[in-house]
Amino acid sequence: MTELDEAPRASRGAGAPVSLDPSAWGARNAHDPTAVRDDDGIYWLFSTDANADGPLPGSGAQIRRSADLVTWEYVGCALDGVPGPAREWSGAEGLWAPDVVRIEAADGVEWRMYYSASSFGSRTSAIGLATAPHPSGPWTDKGIVVATQHDRDAHNAIDAQLLVEGGRHHLVYGSFFGGLHVLGIDPVSGFALDAPAPGEPASSFGTLIARRPTSVDTALEGPYVIPRPGGGWALVLSYDSLVNTYHVRVAVSENVEGPYVDPEGHVMTDLDGDPERIGLTVLASHRLEGAAGLLAPGHAAVLTEDTRQLLVHHTRLPDEPRQHEVQVRRLVWTAQGWPLIAVQPWAGERENDDESTWPSGVDELVGEWEIVDYAGPTQEVVGSRLLSVTADALAGLVAHGNGRFTRDGDAPVDAVVFPAWDAVRGVPALSFAARAPHGSVVVGTKVG
Known part of the structure; x- marks a missing residue:
């Protein structure tokens, strides 16, 4: 691992204080975020249980809401702590990197949250499933979807994304260690296709789609797969250390299960090529003149709406490196089918979505x-x-x-x-x- 070993993800460091009162956080302390929009047009942000200023106010996946993706209001946690099965398996004290998806179920709309439970530096981890009738809840835990064991498995069951491809569902997941995987999911139950029973972990781990060598601490995480215009798929993922070198790269594939390649044709599972040159960097630390700047931006999700796609990510701040916050940026597709990211942050109603x-x-x-x-x-x-x-x-x-x-x-x-x-x-x-x-x-x- 890298500098990430300094502290657990649920309590990474203490910087210049912002506020110990969550109602004053706004965009601050939102880590590993994902955003959805409900049927009334309100945005809901879910993120890791993290607070850079002191003890957590609670655990169970932080929730914020917004009318414009610019101003955020903290509203609490989705669950009351780490659900029993996931806690007993992993020993986790908080939940990481929740992914939330709207599903048209047989009895109406169901919102599914895939959360991660782990302790820092350990591969004994679990991805669990909770469901709710609305992003605001109430959320009910359903059990473990996939689990890994430190002494048994090479990869880590965290950082999940549910990808819906027509009638097929896939769980894209994994972090550091043995790489990123895609696992088939039953659209009805929300659990692995090969699970012995709903609520029990998958029997297999799926297909490997990306990894990095030990020379760079196997450092990649936070996968997110989106459809590519004209067909195929793009993989958005984060590289390197969350502390200072974190950044976002992309690769593309004809199939969800890969192989994913960069513009030079490098395959994302290659361990022999130069690990610094595999994948296309689309967002990294920078500072515009007069701006606060970004330090180690990453762990991105993509919010897809009718007229736009937006990258939702966390970033640290160069002048307050222990602090982190959520930011949103436009994602655009080039004529040759590559996803790129705007340098300016999203500005809500000031933006122009009419591509014509x-x-x-x-x-x-x-x-x-x-x-x-x-x-x-x-x-x-x-x-x-x-x-x-x-x-x-x-x-x-x-x-x-x-x-x-x-x-x-x-x-x-x-x-x-x-x-x-x-x-x-x-x-x-x-x-x-x-x-x-x-x-x-x-x-x-x-x-x-």
């Missing part, structure tokens, strides 16, 4: 841009820089409409340009995310 109004001509890109390049080391908070884009620099760029631009040849580009809200200057602006000629991702905002 996004830039359609190359001439709109001429001007001064503040950019961040994710090609550098992830242990550094990369500063932004200004780039003057001229018409000559855009030669060969092809517009595909709806903000998509590509260029072939010796300096290939695969970019999306879209409206955003400049959080520093407090004005609407164009933003972009692009796969750049040197093989990394560059993001930015037009400032002149």
Whole structure:
């Protein structure tokens, strides 16, 4: 493992105090978040039982709510502590990384929460299932879905995501140690297809889809799989140490079970290639001029709505590195089918989701841009820089409409340009995310 060994995930460190009163937390202390929207349009955020300032007010998966994904209100925990079966198996004192999904069940709508129970540094872990009629609850525990044992198993049963693919359900899960897996789930019961009975753990662990070698502490976690436009799937996952080098990478596959590959064709299960070059980095530590900046952003989920997709993730703050909070960013798809992430945080009603109004001509890109390049080391908070884009620099760029631009040849580009809200200057602006000629991702905002 890495610096994560310093403290358990449920109580990682004490930094500059924010408040011991959860009602004042807002976005703070939301770790490993996932967000859903109820049938009335209210957003609900579920996250790990974590408090950077002192003892937890309770355990059982934190819940927050919001009308706009910008302002969050803490409302308590989903469950009253760690459910008995999961606690007895793992010895956990709190729940980690809950994933919540709306399911159309035979007797109406059912919300399913897959939570993780573990103790830090141990592979004796369990993913459990709880259900509720509404995200606000009441939540009822149903038992363990999959469990691992430290001395028996190579991987760790935590960090679950339920992926619904037509009539098939899959549990995408795993963290550090032996890698990430996909396990078949019974759509009716919510338990593994090969479980001896509902409420009992799976008989197998599913298919391996990603791993890293011991040279980098096998450091990957927090998988989230989403459909890719035009077919196939994209895997969003977090790499490296939660303390300072955490960041988000992506890979794609034709099948849910893999193989997942990056733009260079590297397979995500490869243990022989350079572990720093496998996977495409789409979000990492950085600081825009005048902004607080992000330190070790990651453990992301994707909220999919009718007109948009949003990356929901936690981040630490460069000037308060022991503090963490939830942030939301737009996820966009390039013309070549790669998911990239906006550099500006989500601004609610100020955002423009009508892609038909996004830039359609190359001439709109001429001007001064503040950019961040994710090609550098992830242990550094990369500063932004200004780039003057001229018409000559855009030669060969092809517009595909709806903000998509590509260029072939010796300096290939695969970019999306879209409206955003400049959080520093407090004005609407164009933003972009692009796969750049040197093989990394560059993001930015037009400032002149």
